[in-house]
Amino acid sequence: MGDRLKWVVLFFTILFWGLAFTAIKYAVQSLTPYELAFLRFLVADTLFIATIVHSRYRIERSDLLKVTFIGVFGVAIYHVSLNAGEMFIPSGxxxxxxxxxxVFVLIFSAMFLDERITLAKVAGIVIALLGVYVLSHPESGGDLTGILLVLIATLSAGIYTVGGKVLMRKYDPLVLTSYVMVLGSVPLIPFAITSFHSVLRADLLTVLSVVFPTYFSYQGWYYFLNREEASKASVFLQAIPVVSILAGYFLLGEEITYLTVIGGAMVMAGIIIVVRSKS
Incomplete structure (x- = not known):
């Protein structure tokens, strides 16, 4: 039952995260990247705090700085960079x-989790980066500013994943996730206070579409990550673009060009090589 539940949780995690990209593209039409990031956690943090209170489990004081560090990257930097990037490029x-x-999970895993980087993995990284270059072409809907901003978010996701994997050796994933999310969203408060009225005026569709996936996706990901190796678990993230591209096409009318297909195929092929190569 436990193993089956793991895959059910993964399915809905991928579904919610895939739809989140479409929701972000819709939301940045009326909110700034900072406002949108703050909105996602204004409601979601209530659920995270409730999880902390209900568990009555505490993070050791000596680990609070580490938890805050990965939280800032996994929440503030990741979401603001991604939101800003989607102002310039399609959600897919x-x-x-x-x-x-x-790719970044591999690099940081080699640095902190003693995973080796092989020649095959290097080749996979190169192929994936070439795919990003193709995606940056205007005909694929790419924009250099948007690409770079989303790459910053990707780097942050790598830090968040590996840092979380290290700390989960000591803490329950649900409780750890809650602390990471709450502490990581604190840097968003100063930026959002100046435009709080704009956040409050956000329509219900925006609120539901960006807040609902936040709590369940992060909790689901750490639940699954706690039961799989960091690099192996990351391969399942490759299903997210499929959901996002289809959702962007059907819900937002985003065009799927041949360069999007080629660049996307190169990125996914490179990542598959990276995660399937033996250490």
Whole structure:
């Protein structure tokens, strides 16, 4: 039952995260990147705090700085960069670039989790980066500013994943996720206070579409990550762009060009090589 539940949780995690890219593209039409990031956690943090209170479990004081560090990257930097990037590029292209997070997971895993980088993995990284170059072409809907912003988000996702994997050796994933999200969203408060009225005027569709996936996706991901190796678990993130591209096409009318297909295929092929190569 436990193993089956793991895959059910993964399915809905991928579904919610895939739809989140489409929701972001819709929301940045009326909110700034900072406002949108703050909105996602204004409601979601209530659920995260409730999880902390209900569990009555506390993070050791000596680990609070580490938890805050990965939280700032996994929440503030990741979401603001991604939101800003989607102001310039289609949601499907953004999701393909975010799918490169296993590249950074690999690099940081080699640094902190003693995973080796082989020649095959280097080749996979090169192929994936070439795919990003193709996606940056204007005909694929790419924009250099948007690409770079989403790459910053991808780097942040790598730090978040590996840092979380290290800390989960000591803490329950649900409780750890809650602390990471709450502490990581604190840097968003100063930026959002100046435009709080704009956040409050956000329509219900925007609120539901960006807040609902936040809590369940992060909790689901750490639940699954706690039961799989960091680099192996990251391969399943490759399903997210499929959901995002289809959702962007059907819900937002985003065009799927041949360069999007080629660049996306290169990115996904490179990542598959990275995660399937033996250490």
């Amino acid at each position: 292209v953004a999701s393909l670039i975010i799918a490169m997070s296993p």
